[in-house]
Amino acid sequence: MFTVKELVRPQTLAEAYRTLTEHPDNALLGGCAFLRLGNRKIAAAVDLSRIGLDYIRETEGFIEVGAMATFRALENHPACRENFSGMLPRAVGNVLGVQFRNLVTVGASVFSKYGFSDLITALLALDTDVELHAGGRMPLAVFLDKPYTRDILTRIYIRKDGRAAAYQSLRNSASDFPVVNAAVARLGDRWTVAVGARPAGARLAPAAAAALDGGADPGEAAALAAGELAFGGNLKASAEYRRAMAAVLVKRAVLEVSKCASK
């Protein structure tokens, strides 16, 4: 369990950022689900729940998700259910139980770049931007490649471009971490393929996507995706197994997307 000397409840982002960066032992609180598994000694814990980041709204052309929105909110929000063939609710719906998803936050999940993340893989197949308080707005893929800096993820923007999409994951049991996962999307005849839990973080598979743009069949594209990305082994699975299963998941996701009408 982590310890906290002082709980700070800023009313503005500027205040939260100031407290966060004042001392290396200060930390932001999301849903605390991950924090509680560690032993961090936090001097000032910055509670982000009074800044108004707990929202999901549709703005012109985007679904805007505040950092403190929970996985469960993402799962239930009409905009998330209706866009992208309902892929976002399906991706986060695998994460433990309802009581857990009512807690864990989108901001902490994306900022932490967890290798096993279901959410990041799904978002990577869409046109997603992240916004950092100090670092500004950038595409998710750019953010994932950046080295860690202390910052606050304030919101993400998902472009409502009418993509058809599908999410696939392999788990040893329903609520376990994914062994490997994949997300595929199509807008017109342009495809996007992302693979995560490799066990490293999600990455795009551009060669597979380009092949699909050119009319390649699902199996061919899946083999390309499995071939162009790096896979590693850990307690859950070997690199070879992950690579083989990634191909299966990508193929299934491509087949699923092929059957969806993209607007």
Next chain:
Amino acid sequence: MRIEVTINGHKTALEVAPDEILADTLRAAGFASVRRGCDTTNCGLCTVWVDGRPTLSCAILAARMDGRDITTIEGVAGEAEAFARLLVAEGAEQCGFCSPGFIMTVLAMKRELADPTDDEIIHYLTGNLCRCTGYMGQLRAVKKFLEVRP
């Protein structure tokens, strides 16, 4: 620090440490139904409602509950008992340790889902572990309780 929370409809002021966990606060305040069965947010035994939503009280800082509304099984005793009778009738309660958290999740599901399928029920209850039963009796009891097709 001092927080003001509503627990089962009663406004209460509590003195809590900044890193105190809500499950511990509730137990210390006499709500013995709140259990902790794991240390990894995996079992669902500690489920209470925060502003009506089922939440793991083992993962929430009590200090953040200032101004919020908390419901434990003591606050919905009648409805809980009605469901508990169905559980017992199906042989789906053995040691009973998981029951309060499980029942709080089932009662929340009844409010949230209209006419759910087996898959939807199982999906909603996935975060609740039970060491003793095989879940089938629980599913039968839940379906009777929801008055969906057996």
